[in-house]
Amino acid sequence: MTILRIESLTYGVEEPEVGIRYFEDWGLETVERGSSGAVFRTQENQVVQVRAADDPALPPAPDQGSTLREAVWGVDDAAGLARIGAELAKDRDVRTGGDGALHARDETGFAIGFRIAERKPYAGPTPELNLVDAMPRLNRRVAADQRAAPIRIGHVVYSVPKEGWIEASDFYVRRLGFRLTDRSMDLGDFLRCEGGRDHHNLGLFHAPNAARIGHVAFEVKDFDEIMFGGTFMRNQGWKPVTHPGRRIVGSNLYWNFRNPCGGATEYFADMDRMDDNWQTRVWEKHPGGDLWALEGA
Numbered sequence: 345m346t347i348l349r350i351e352s353l354t355y356g357v358e359e360p361e362v363g364i365r366y367f368e369d370w371g372l373e374t375v376e377r378g379s380s381g382a383v384f385r386t387q388e389n390q391v392v393q394v395r396a397a398d399d400p401a402l403p404p405a406p407d408q409g410s411t412l413r414e415a416v417w418g419v420d421d422a423a424g425l426a427r428i429g430a431e432l433a434k435d436r437d438v439r440t441g442g443d444g445a446l447h448a449r450d451e452t453g454f455a456i457g458f459r460i461a462e463r464k465p466y467a468g469p470t471p472e473l474n475l476v477d478a479m480p481r482l483n484r485r486v487a488a489d490q491r492a493a494p495i496r497i498g499h500v501v502y503s504v505p506k507e508g509w510i511e512a513s514d515f516y517v518r519r520l521g522f523r524l525t526d527r528s529m530d531l532g533d534f535l536r537c538e539g540g541r542d543h544h545n546l547g548l549f550h551a552p553n554a555a556r557i558g559h560v561a562f563e564v565k566d567f568d569e570i571m572f573g574g575t576f577m578r579n580q581g582w583k584p585v586t587h588p589g590r591r592i593v594g595s596n597l598y599w600n601f602r603n604p605c606g607g608a609t610e611y612f613a614d615m616d617r618m619d620d621n622w623q624t625r626v627w628e629k630h631p632g633g634d635l636w637a638l639e640g641a
């Protein structure tokens with residue numbers, strides 16, 4: 345039972361056309377597009393679906409309005425999928441969809457699903473930095489007017505009620521094999537799935553009486569791509585909800601925008617990577633947001 349990554353995300357949106365335009369501008373590949381819904385994918389073949397909020401086929405969410413309606417996790421193989429189904433069936437409803445995916449709910453009530461991952465490994469360009477005698481970009485200039493092309497979905501962050509947030513996190517650790525990377529008693533938990541190496545694939549941040557989507561993060565190649573992509577988004581009229589910067593916890597470069605489909609989306613690059621040699625850190629007080637940030641950007 346190894347969960348490898350986020351496989352797909354489904355949003356229910358009150359104004360689907362606005363949500364569709366947002367993800368087009370965000371730089372995802374459009375697979376299908378209609379007036380009431382669309383399907384997008386990352387370069388590593390993770391799916392983002394935008395559907396109408398009143399679509400009866402969508403599972404309800406704990407929060408109202410445009411929001412994330414389901415997060416589906418990608419699993420290594422059929423045996424792993426069956427083990428997850430058997431584990432969750434011990435204490436909750438598990439439904440098998442027509443596509444073989446399993447559907448259930450976590451401790452907070454967020455709809456979660458599981459299916460066999462269909463990863464398309466990234467084979468695109470890597471960052472090119474000229475440094476002293478290293479000159480991977482010899483006789484080539486940095487291209488102007490680049491857009492972001494998200495490689496993969498790295499993490500999803502939810503707000504969960506403060507009361508019971510440890511139990512909400514324990515569910516992912518004890519039942520689904522997630523690892524706890526960092527715990528901030530005054531903020532919440534950063535978890536990574538068993539088959540992942542990112543500092544976090546899942547964030548559970550506590551707030552009084554909150555159960556809602558926080559943000560979804562998309563990895564891009566480098567800081568240039570964050571800035572090109574974010575500048576394009578801003579020029580299209582989408583609103584940043586953070587400055588660009590580099591985080592303390594996770595070390596990632598980032599820039600977040602308000603998503604009309606619910607919560608925010610983040611461009612990120614160069615996040616810390618962990619394996620099972622990493623010792624969980626527990627902070628009484630969160631060490632803060634940024635190593636640095638571009639104020640006024």
Ligand SMILES: [Fe+2]
Nearest residue numbers: 499559561610
């Ligand atoms: Fe993030």
